[in-house]
Amino acid sequence: MKRYSLMAGAAFCLAVTGMAIWTAAADPVDETLEIDGVPMTTRAPAPEGHPFDEVLSGWLFREAETRATQEDTFENPGMIAVEEGAEIWNTVEGSAGKSCASCHDDAAVSMKDVGAHYPKWDADSGKPLNVELRIDKCRVENMGAEAYKFDQPEQKALTAFIKHQSLGTPVELDLSEGDMQTWWDRGKETYYTRTGQLNMACATCHEGAMGHYIRADHLSQGQVNGFPTYRFNTGGLVSLHNRFRGCIRDTRAEFPAAFSDELMALEVYVTWRGTGLSVETPAVRQ
């Protein structure tokens, strides 16, 4: 793991003067995570071309109580949404009179490990789809139902339910399909582009200042392997594009729409940055 010298920290401090927000760096915890007896890979060797040597799950940066809540599925409040997702899976909706289960049967079998490989190239639309948009595709084309509105509770619950079927499975994208590489390139550009009144990029915080504290938050690598995540401060699930928008808003920049090409490209790139980490959905955050 790269460590950050005091000098690098000082430079970062100057960069965010006005926010007066960060304090000294601290290492992520040296602990292992098991959920329901399934070991999670929370540290993995970074893929080639990655700025870090090791990719680290956000779990390693959270406080003891938050980590413990995620460890126990009976304690994890995000599991309620996963159960709601299971109900939606079996509910008939739309003009075709079908539920998800009508075609996909038992999600524990048909959706096993599927979420670990999203976003995935979709030849029909010539774009990558994340799990949310893949659900919408089935609703519209296979059920005669409407696409969900962004962040509708059903969308978050069903996405969490599908991702949870990959619990423990390492994240890995297929960048060889279609134009995935172009979307990766575009996402990378966004990741390193400084914007907003604070003139910050994703990399300013999640790469340059990783390990430092911003207010009470221990800055992680900004990995996506736990999404949708349960957050205590809002008392519900937070979708990935909502989190992206929140981070961009914090730099006081204009933030793009959820599921816009810009945020989809960012999802492709940031997901790749977590290659090898286990899916932890629903992860627990403060």
Ligand code: HEC
């Ligand atoms: C009428 C049948 C039908 C219904 C109903 C249906 N789907 Fe699908 N679904 C499909 C087909 C066909 C595919 C494409 C299979 C493939 O690409 O391997 C698919 C693909 C998917 C995939 C991608 C799987 C992968 O391996 O990438 C997901 C996720 C999915 N469906 C979720 C759902 C959800 C959630 C619902 C309910 C809201 C649903 N589907 C309803 C037929 C259906």
Ligand code: HEC
């Ligand atoms: C001003 C600093 C800052 C910037 C810039 C920033 N973030 Fe964040 N981000 C945070 C903080 C603070 C958190 C909460 C603590 C943590 O998980 O690191 C966070 C959390 C996240 C998380 C959730 C991680 C988890 O494990 O739950 C993701 C994903 C994320 N950021 C992605 C991004 C992306 C993508 C960008 C660029 C569009 C970005 N962030 C820009 C400060 C920032």
